[in-house]
Amino acid sequence: MPILDSEKRKLFQEQGFILLENAIDSQLLKGLQRDFNGWVKDSINHSKPYGKMLDGRPRFDLDSGHRQERPALRRVASPTEISSICLSVVCSSYATQAVVELIGPDVRFHHSKFNSKMPGSETVVKWHQDFTFDPCSNDDSITIIVFVDNVTETNGVIMLSPGSHKGPLYSLWQDTVFTGALNEDIASEMEKTAVPCVGKAGDVCLMHSRVAHASKLNQTNQPRTLFIYNLIAADAIPLVPNAVPSKHAGMLVSGKEPGRIRTTSFDIEMPEVPKDASFFNQQAQAK
Numbered sequence: 001m002p003i004l005d006s007e008k009r010k011l012f013q014e015q016g017f018i019l020l021e022n023a024i025d026s027q028l029l030k031g032l033q034r035d036f037n038g039w040v041k042d043s044i045n046h047s048k049p050y051g052k053m054l055d056g057r058p059r060f061d062l063d064s065g066h067r068q069e070r071p072a073l074r075r076v077a078s079p080t081e082i083s084s085i086c087l088s089v090v091c092s093s094y095a096t097q098a099v100v101e102l103i104g105p106d107v108r109f110h111h112s113k114f115n116s117k118m119p120g121s122e123t124v125v126k127w128h129q130d131f132t133f134d135p136c137s138n139d140d141s142i143t144i145i146v147f148v149d150n151v152t153e154t155n156g157v158i159m160l161s162p163g164s165h166k167g168p169l170y171s172l173w174q175d176t177v178f179t180g181a182l183n184e185d186i187a188s189e190m191e192k193t194a195v196p197c198v199g200k201a202g203d204v205c206l207m208h209s210r211v212a213h214a215s216k217l218n219q220t221n222q223p224r225t226l227f228i229y230n231l232i233a234a235d236a237i238p239l240v241p242n243a244v245p246s247k248h249a250g251m252l253v254s255g256k257e258p259g260r261i262r263t264t265s266f267d268i269e270m271p272e273v274p275k276d277a278s279f280f281n282q283q284a285q286a287k
């Protein structure tokens with residue numbers, strides 16, 4: 001029996017995103033929370049980004065102001081490499097099955113990360129489209145946003161621009177600097193019609209990777225943690241080095257090797273792989 005009814009499929013085609021309630025079962029959700037809380041505990045022993053991803057950059061990224069009494073772990077890169085729960089979510093959750101219904105049957109993993117905004121964290125995310133960070137030969141690419149905590153309008157919610165997946169792919173450059181952010185005029189247009197991506201822990205937002213989005217400051221004393229992964233059609237060939245490299249990149253989560261390359265026509269500037277742990281420092285360069 002399909003997970004998505006025709007209404008949900010239509011909504012995804014029209015606005016570029018849908019919310020799936022309770023798409024992560026309680027055992028997997030508890031596992032995600034347990035693993036993330038363990039990493040937060042460990043982060044107390046560090047004062048700068050630490051650990052190692054496949055390309056040598058730090059796996060664990062800390063927000064400014066991180067300290068023992070107020071840990072601010074903001075990113076864990078490629079957690080499928082260190083958490084069997086994350087790998088299970090990617091390989092066998094309802095969320096993944098729903099993605100297969102949208103862009104399958106042959107679907108592969110591209111990358112994953114945890115993004116967190118602990119109480120008091122200073123992180124905001126500027127407007128951008130994921131696809132211009134991770135362009136592939138075709139744009140059957142979906143970002144899966146798993147709510148590990150309840151997400152409200154005030155604890156650092158992601159704002160989504162409905163229909164923007166059908167529009168242009170915007171530049172992430174300002175002059176000669178790769179800022180990973182849309183220019184301010186375009187961003188303020190997006191703000192006017194943006195929709196908050198709120199839900200309960202265990203809910204999932206499926207977002208077409210061309211959808212423009214941003215996220216707000218956490219103004220509460222509640223954490224906002226997301227497990228985010230990206231799945232692509234198996235005939236979408238990545239065009240640039242993976243900014244969040246993983247030994248699981250390219251793994252089929254459904255179907256078989258298509259032995260084909262399919263293309264969508266577009267023209268974009270090359271993105272830059274961050275030199276540091278994550279794209280937050282690139283975005284900090286935007287004026």
Ligand SMILES: O=C(O)CCC(=O)C(=O)O
Pocket residue numbers: 115116125130156157158213214215216226228
């Ligand atoms: O964690 C967030 O608030 C936004 C994350 C995001 O947009 C991204 O990682 O591309």
